[in-house]
Amino acid sequence: NAGVTQTPKFQVLKTGQSMTLQCAQDMNHEYMSWYRQDPGMGLRLIHYSVGAGITDQGEVPNGYNVSRSTTEDFPLRLLSAAPSQTSVYFCASSYRIFETQYFGPGTRLLVL
Amino acid sequence: AQKITQTQPGMFVQEKEAVTLDCTYDTSDPSYGLFWYKQPSSGEMIFLIYQGSYDQQNATEGRYSLNFQKARKSANLVISASQLGDSAMYFCAMREGTDSWGKLQFGAGTQVVVTP
Numbered sequence: 001n002a003g004v005t006q007t008p009k010f011q012v013l014k015t016g017q018s019m020t021l022q023c024a025q026d027m028n029h030e031y032m033s034w035y036r037q038d039p040g041m042g043l044r045l046i047h048y049s050v051g052a053g054i055t056d057q058g059e060v061p062n063g064y065n066v067s068r069s070t071t072e073d074f075p076l077r078l079l080s081a082a083p084s085q086t087s088v089y090f091c092a093s094s095y096r097i098f099e100t101q102y103f104g105p106g107t108r109l110l111v112l
Numbered sequence: 113a114q115k116i117t118q119t120q121p122g123m124f125v126q127e128k129e130a131v132t133l134d135c136t137y138d139t140s141d142p143s144y145g146l147f148w149y150k151q152p153s154s155g156e157m158i159f160l161i162y163q164g165s166y167d168q169q170n171a172t173e174g175r176y177s178l179n180f181q182k183a184r185k186s187a188n189l190v191i192s193a194s195q196l197g198d199s200a201m202y203f204c205a206m207r208e209g210t211d212s213w214g215k216l217q218f219g220a221g222t223q224v225v226v227t228p
Binding site: 035043056092103 | 145214
């Protein structure tokens with residue numbers, strides 16, 4: 001199993017650009033989530049999904065969209081990048097909602 | 113209010129020694145899970161160990177053990193026989209059973225540096 005994979009590893013965007021952060025898992029996990037990690041603020045939940053076709057907002061959803069068309073993939077879309085979205089983004093998954101979450105390697109995003 | 117508190121921002125430990133990382137939590141939910149993750153300088157978040165609120169015994173995983181003191185709301189991580197590769201940031205996290213988002217709430221982390 002590859003576990004949870006994320007692409008790209010690094011990305012630089014200009015303000016106003018859009019992009020999609022990819023996340024995939026091959027463990028047949030129902031629950032997937034996106035967090036952002038900022039210095040001094042820990043990890044905060046952006047969006048999550050409890051299964052294909054079902055997504056919902058977390059703590060800090062503004063400026064981001066998600067979809068879950070398959071069990072394996074959970075992309076995060078930045079609609080119009082802002083410098084405040086400079087962060088490290090982690091995708092995580094677990095078999096079910098209250099079980100151990102396993103994280104991907106992260107995507108480091110810089111918005112200029 | 114801070115749900116997870118890690119009071120040690122950083123610590124040095126000598127190779128082969130044991131180290132205890134402190135974590136206290138705050139919840140009124142009777143059902144919760146406690147997790148420890150390791151984040152090396154490469155940036156990934158690696159799951160280490162889990163303790164459920166109803167578990168009677170302390171969790172152990174290889175060199176990692178969790179000292180769970182429910183009444184004190186404490187979930188300290190013990191790393192035995194430290195290795196140079198244990199140098200990393202360590203995060204304590206909690207997931208409350210009533211949280212419909214299933215989100216993990218993280219502490220600020222403890223930076224561990226293992227010296228030869």
